[in-house]
Amino acid sequence: MSYISGVEALAVPTRRVILERLRAGPQPVVELARGLPVSRPAVSQHLKVLKRAGLVTDRRVGTRRIYAVNPDGIARLRAYIESFWTAALAGLKAAAEADTTRPREKRRKPR
């Protein structure tokens, strides 16, 4: 599963809220759904997507399934942000190094 799918998983605001809540500590679905404006089955669906994207893990404790943040998945997303800025600065480099007109204009100005 690539980090892009993790990025896409977080494009839905409700899933961001769920992940934010999980950062406080591992929780079962019932607790996660409390206070959210979506149904428990909907929360389960969102958790499934987050799990597929590698952002959360789950384990069974008795009859309940406890969800937790997956630090590896978060690290992959961090790498994605890093690659975004790397690409943006490569654009800056290309623009700055291509921009040869300005210094010449400056030299033409009367002193």
Place this chain on the structure above:
Amino acid sequence: MSQTTIAPVRVSVLINREVAEVFRVFTEEMAAWWPLGTHSIAADTHRGRVRAETVVFEGRVGGRIYERMSDGAEADWGAVLVWEPPHRVVFSWKPNLTPGPMTEVEVRFIAEGAMTRVDLEHRAWERLGERAPDARRAYESGWPGVLGRFAERAKAGGQP
């Protein structure tokens, strides 16, 4: 989850131009190098109907960083917090319309011989952590928020 698992993102690039020139292109000519087609609020929200035409970086403390769209609307990305031309600029950062904490970006322009090294640091949560007692919560919510905003843009543009 320990806070130390989330460090600021740091990226550097070496550019074959003098410091003042690189600083000028970064700020005054942001529209020339920023990927507006995929990374803009217009790309997020209008999906092609309205385009981001330019991005304006107002060079002073308190100056706005905003995009202007083809329908004339403006949308803020952040505000200048530190303005030290041509060596350093710090700005708040939230290039989207969804509510949430602002992150922070610091950019340093360092001479390396005739070239310039640009060091960019994208951070937020440490700053929030020092400021307010409820900052822990802000900290917790900061990272997924940032990722989500990039996610929305990546999605709107297909590939990042």
